[in-house]
Every structure is written in structure tokens, then in C-alpha cells.
Amino acid sequence: MSENIYKPYLMKVAEVRDETPDIKTLKLEFQNPAEGETFSFKAGQFGLYSAFGAGESTFCIASAPTRKGYIECTFRVAGRVTSQLRDVNPGDTIGFRGPYGNTFPIEEKFFGKSITFVAGGIALPPVRCVIWNVLDLRDKFKDINIVYGAKTYQDLVYKDELQQWQDAKDINLIKTLDPGGDKAEYGCNNWDGKMGFVPTVLKESGINGKGGIAVLCGPPIMIKLSLPVLVELGFAKEDIYTTLENKMKCGLGKCGRCNVGSFYVCKHGPVLTAADLATMPDEF
Amino acid sequence: MKEIIEKAKELLSQGTVDLVIGYEQCGDKQCRPLFVQKPEEADKLVFNEFCVHNLATYLTRPEVKQTKRVAIVAKGCDIRAIVNLIIENQSTREHVYIIGMNCPGVVSGKAPNPTKPHTKCQTCKVRTPQMSDVTLGPTPPESIPMDKTITHPDVEELKKKTREEKWAFWREQLSKCIRCYACRQACPMCYCNRCIVDLNTPQWIDTRSNLRGNLDWNIVRAYHLSGRCIDCGECERVCPANIPLMLLNRTLQEEVKEKFDFESGYDLEACPPLTVFEKDDHENFIR
């Protein structure tokens, strides 16, 4: 009998972390260890996570490919599947299909260069995968800048890791909150980062983009406003990487809903450059 | 038809409206909706027995709502839908310029051979439009008096069946549904931003084209239309599976007529009974 491409791996939930009131991170281990040993992926790839009984949802793999034996996903509770995934406990079983999609060309294009990460809100997970991948191979790169912002203090994800990156001497972390995001009601006291929208903070960062690589992820409006700033800082359009997100059902190029023109996000993406983006129809 | 073309040109060139929705011919025995935005495009407008579509369905579309004012070619039966949309706050009388058509009746049956007279025309009470800004066309044959209670022969036939026979009948009919939602999209009264079938937390209705999902979908839709359906028959006409949806709708409309003495779409002041609460409602569950 032919292989069923829609059949997921069974994953044991190893750890559940609350990132924000509506964002969670799950650490998943393969129920069948043999499957875990043969499984590998690269930074940028995504998968379909199933809550049995509710359906499947698409998120990137948020952990780094350099860390073996488990994967992590971070998601915002928005619909039927994520509502069920919110309620899982360590030891529960969920499904995972993947890895799908293309990858960040880390070895091919990133090695030997300065890397600047720019992310907003819930868009840090796809970038985080690349950040840890790059940090695990730290000596292959020049400067590392991370610009991350969220609406309020409460909406910052991976707070522990932000602290680690801030403490590291060889990383330049610039974190920011939207104006008004540092109020005590958001659990914030003594905010030590910047105040302002990501594109503005990025502009004032003094980062020199010449010859460097930028990885940009965020809501559509942030991407739109940050792209010209990155170009202003000296990044070439071919060196600005981003990921596209669209609704998906299969992840395999069959179900027909994630395409932007002839570009299937699930097959040709999700990773693409600002130069690629400029050639695509404005329908994302 | 010259007088529609002239009227449309006048309305557009004087800036009274910025869009006219009417009909054009698209085959010997076939007409279809036509959107006219410039006076010179109005020459294609026609009105004849093949103008069966209920154009009121376009009134709730965002781009039509955004117009300054829209003119719509409407038969008396179509105007029933406009009346309901105004009552339900989906449109206003001021926004719609009604080009009312005196109507001798339209055909039904599918193109290219629509021969039968439409069943809705056999019971029509509004051959002369009940509400319009201008009424065009030759005086039609006399309508059935407004106060006459009408029963449809096919509903009578259905009522004669036993419970089990009815169940078997609807199971067979609704199992054909392919869930294309042509009925919903063509229906002037189905204007919800998010239809219940498109909501998935929780999943109220199975979206698969299986018997359970099909029964749930079609029955829920019929209930949402009870006391609101204006008998235009568009759902049945556009159904690719030829399901007799009007039989379902008419059964419920007759029920509403009997229980509440109400027929929708004739009076701007009268709300569909299932959308309002009256102190003297004979059901007491809400008190």
C-alpha cells in the first residue's frame, strides 16, 4: 500500500510554557524514538500540528535544527485547533506532519556575515529558530543584532531567552514596546528597553546593513514599514529574508489556498527575500 | 426595452445614482444581471420573461453599499426582498432607487430550455410593484388579492405524506447537496457576514457533503428564513443538484402565515414575527 502523505507523527507533549496570556509554547518529543532519530529539518521549515478531534493547524518549527531530539512550536490561541492545543498537558499526544517548505540558506548565504534579526509580537518564533541556529554556530558569523518589539510587555514572547540574549556580550539586543506598552497593568516594572514602533527603533539603531543579512518577520504592516528602513540601513533587497504566512490545510501543494500568484507558500516558501516579494502580485 | 435604458441613462447622467443593476440578454432564452456604471453602457439593459434573477441580493455587497445611491431593476417579488432588507437594517429606502417593473410573469426551469411558467408567478400578489421610485412596463394582468391565503399544491402533496415518508423524501433530496452554497449566495435574505456554517469554534454544522452535514445545513438555513423568505425561488433555481428547496421554504412560510398571519416583504412597517418580540405572542417561553 502506498504511503499516506497526510499521516502525522505521534508526538508526546514534554513541556508546556505560557508565553503570554494567549500564546503558548509546546515542547514535543517523538512517541516512537526511532522516528525522532531519522527526523531532521532546517531553519525556516514548518509543520502541521494536529489536535486529534479538532483538526490541524500550521506553525513554524520554533526550535533550532541544531538541537536534536525534540521540536517546539509557539502559537496564539485563535481558533478551533489552537483552543484545543491550549489545553494539552505534559504526557498528552498530538500529531505533527512535516517538515515542509524551504529554508533559510544559512550555510550558503549567511556564513561569514553580520546578521540582523527584526521581529514583532508573535512573529518571533520563526526568527527564534534561526537565532538559536546562528548562536549555536556563533563563530561562523560577524555581528549579531536582534531587534524585537511587541505591543505591550505582556505580549513579549520568550522573555527568559530575551534576557539571555541581552546578557550575552556578543549579541546586540534592542527590545522595544509600542508607546504605552510599559504600564504596570501589563506586568511591567522598570522597562529597560526602548519605547516605540519597530520600524522607528530600527531606523535609530545605527545598524550598518552593508554586506549583512537581515531576517524580518512580523505582521504585514510592520513588514511593509520595516522593509524601506532596512534598505536605508544599507541591506541589499536580495539579503533581506522574510517568511510569508498564509492559511494552509495540506502543506503539500495540493489544497490550493496558500498561493500568491504561482508562488505556493507551502512549497516555494515560506522563506523568501524582499527581492522575491517585489515580483509577486499584491495579494498576501 | 427602451424606457429602462432611458431611465438608467437619465439617473446616471444626472448623478442621481452611480450604479444601475439590471438585466441583459445572454442567449435566446436567457438573461443575466448587468451592472451599469456609465450612461453609455446602459444600452444592453432589457426586461422580459427571462429576467428571473432577484437582483436585490447584490444590495448587501460591500461595493454596492459603498455607492452614493444605487438603482435596481426589480419586479414586485424582488421588491419584497428590498422591503425585508430595509426592515432588517441592511439597506435604506433612500439608498435604493427602485425601477419597479410591471411583470406578467417569468419562466422557470434551467437554461437553455426554460419553458414552464415559474411557480412563484402562479401565486403572485404584486404584478404591479408595491413600492417603487418609478414603475415601467405595460399594465400587467391582475394580481391575486393581497388578503387571499395561498396554499401551494406541492406543499399540500408533501403534507399528505407520513412522517416516515417525509423523512425518506428529504433524506434522498438533501443527500444530493454538494455544499456549494449557491443557495445562500443567491439568496437576498442570506446576508450574514459570517454564516453559521462558516463558524468553527465550535463547529455547529459539519462542512462535509455527507447526509448529516447536508441535513443540518439545509434545515438550519430554512429555519433562518422562516418568516423572512420572500418566495423568489432563487435558491432552487441556482441549485446544481436540483434540490426542491422552495418546498422546504414554502412549508415554513405557510406555517408562519397560519401561526402569525404574516407574509414577509409587503409592508415596510411589519417585522418578520420570528425577529421581534411582542407582549401578546402566544408562545410564553420568553416571558
Added chain:
Amino acid sequence: MAELIINRDKLTQLLHEIAGGETEVFAPVLKEEATYITKISQDTPIHYDFFISVNSVKEAIFPRYEPILKYKIDQEGVKLEDIPPMKPIVLFGGHPCDAASLMVMEKLFGWDYNDHFYQDRRNKTIVITLACNEFDKDCFCTSLGYSPHGEVGSDIVLESISKEAWKAKAVTDRGKEFIEKHNTYFAASDKPDASFKTIGDKDIPVGFDKDAVKPWIKENFESEEWQKLTSKCWSCAACTYVCPTCHCFDITDDASMWSGLRTKNWDACTMPIFTLHASQHNPREAYYQRYRQRIAHKYSYYVDLFKVISCTGCGRCSRVCGAGMNILEILTRISSLAKKGGK
């Protein structure tokens, strides 16, 4: 191989006999004055006097919904169960435009990841096609290089020699084997009815230049023409569900506390929630954007990916549309705009 003849009675007997076994048989059936290609049993009356079925042959190989995963949930966790293998199929009653669509669809379902639900079923299907004797104003197979007597995608093509009988032509080895296996139903010769009229390629005029469509779409994605062409469309899925090459689907779970079924269900780019994100952002919010996707996918994106247009000119979408959208008219308009260099 000599030409063999089969008549209605024999074909009905043959299809009924096969339907009684392990093979699924799909054939034209009359329902409420319209013809549908649907799964038949041993005693379903087969309808022959029809021009073209409302639905396409897609339904046999790519069902409205089908299970792709079964699971059981107990104290120990989740257990996945296998889906039984596909049954063989005899698919009778499509026209050459239907058969051609199978060659289009299999490219998508085999693209890098092999969707065995489609591909296995496709490989186990014997396609018996009725060459056309009639056409209408919505037919345009010739515009796409196909023919009312075309053989693409068929195993056996039946050409009418009278109202009651066909000349059977095996196009593939599998078609040949099928005829040999059931040779008792076929006769060596029959009297052709000289007065019986059929049609040729020339009867269906070439309406537009198929190669001009893609470049125009690429250049004019933002053209105002799209809104004019699609203003009538009310965004239902009738056109896509009767289309032999529309392949989009949804995946949903249906489960009780202890067991569940995951299914692949027809879905359509013309429907408003198709691309709606959980964040409520919708890349194709407007009516015209959705219809543009349908045309552009068939005539531009699919060609980029698989070097073939995802349309075979059957005209079903035009016939079924309650709003009077006509794909031939739209393509003719695009092709003429392209010729004039217009936007």
C-alpha cells in the same frame, strides 16, 4: 485490433454486472430532469440520452469528501489506523473534456508528494468516454487544443454509429484488456445508421487564443477589467464543484471522545472564508479577487507549475452559474485585450 461494436442494452448489462462485484461503477443517471455521473448499483437505470452531465467525472476519483486518517483515543494515547486500499473503478459517461481533465489533475496530486488517495484510484480506473454528438454555446474544448472526439485520458472511446450503438476504440493497453476480458458483450459489426449525425472539431469554433491569456494575466493583475468581468459573481462554489479540474480541498476532523476521522473535503477559492486567516486578515477579501484567482490559477499559475492549462473547455461552470458568469466570454475578452495590448 478490429473495431468492435457495443449497443446500449449490452453496455447496460456489462456495467450492471461489474457493479455487482468489487469494482465501483460510475455512470450517467437521470435525477430530476438532469443527468449526473454517479456511483451505480446493479439495478440503477443508466441514462444515455443526455448532452453533458451537470457534474464532472471528478467525483469518481476525487470524492466530495473522503477519509485520510482514522484514529482511536484511549487511556494509553492515540492510535492511528489504516485506511483500506482504493477499489478499482469503471468510469463511464464522461466526454473527451472529462477524460482530458484526469491528465491535468494527476500532475497536481503527484507533485513531489504523491497523494495516493487520488493517484491510486486514478491508476485503478478504466475510463470509458463517450465521444460528443452534440455541443452548445458554452463548449470550448477546441480553443484549448482538445477535440470532441479526443482520446486524451481515456482507456476506451465510444463513437456513436447510431442512436443505440457505438464503435469501441481501445486507446490504452488497459482498455484493450478490458474489451478482451468482456468480449462477449461486443459484436464484430453492426449496421451503422447513415442518417445519424455527429459533430466534428470544426463545429466548435476556437473562441480565443489560449497562449495569449497567461501573459495578459501576468501583466494585468491589477487591471480594473477584473472587477468589470466579475461584478455579477456572487461567490458560491457551484462553478468549482462541477469543474473537472478544480481540485482545492479542506481537511477537517470529525471525532467522538474515543475515535475520530480526518477527511479531505471539496473546498473552493471562490468562497469568502477560503483564505481567511485566524487573525481575520483575508488576502482575497473582495469578490473579484476570488474569481480572478480561479481564472489566474487555471490559465497562469497552473501553467507555470505543470505546463498545462487547468481547464479542458467543458463549459460546465458557465452552464451551472446562476448569475450568468461565462468563462468562455471572459477568456475571449482577455484574449482580445491581449491582442490589442489593452489593460
